[in-house]
Amino acid sequence: MTRPSNATRVTIVDDHALFAESVALTLENEGYQVRRIDLADSRATLASVLAAILRGNPRIVLLDLELGRVGDGMRLITPLASNGVAVIVVTGSVGGTWRGECLRRGAKAVMTKTSPLEEVIATVRRARDGLPLMSREDRDRLMTEAANGQDQDREMRSRLERLTRREMEVLGALMRGAQVRDIARESVVSEATVRTQVKSILAKLELSSQLSAVGAAYKVGWRPPGEATT
Structure with a gap:
């Protein structure tokens, strides 16, 4: 199916094939131009994945944090955001302060893969339309939790030393x-x-x-x- 040239470009960076395929199919049915990054290539690195994403000039990226042997997807957030990409983190990670850290690095929203598919798609729609993806209160709370968690981690490292x-x-x-x-x-x-x-x-x-x-x-x-x- 041919997409119009002005269709919103969405790139999916996720090594869980079933989840990525479900999201891609739903977005394509809504008229988005969807591209998936191949993480199965044994030569893939975070640098090569970043380059591949930017070559596609996406407006929105759905990013998993756990990219297998490729590395930590969180490290892709800042360079993508600095290139004007709306990064939506959708990951299987739970607990901890990772949500606030993702927001601090420039992500527009953070979600878990337990979120209903329709909620993920609705978040993409809001990003496409330039609408806020999270409330200011939620963003501030999560970023504060992340900052507090970093302070606690620094204190624990000091004790370990x-x-x-x-x-x-x-x-x-x-x-x-x-x-x-x-x-x-x-x-x-x-x-x-x-x-x-x-x-x-x-x-x-x-x-x-x-x-x-x-x-x-x-x-x-x-x-x-x-x-x-x-």
């Missing part, structure tokens, strides 16, 4: 799923010694359990010495 090298090694082992007895056996020390080290870790991080310490470390992207961060 206070750990001794041995405590970092123990926390790293816990993050890999090791138990106290495993760490003691591998380090050739008593379990009591490892428990004392764990208690010191929890005290410095101001947390109450090994699980919360592991979760906090992963949340801020911390890795023990010798392990690469991602």
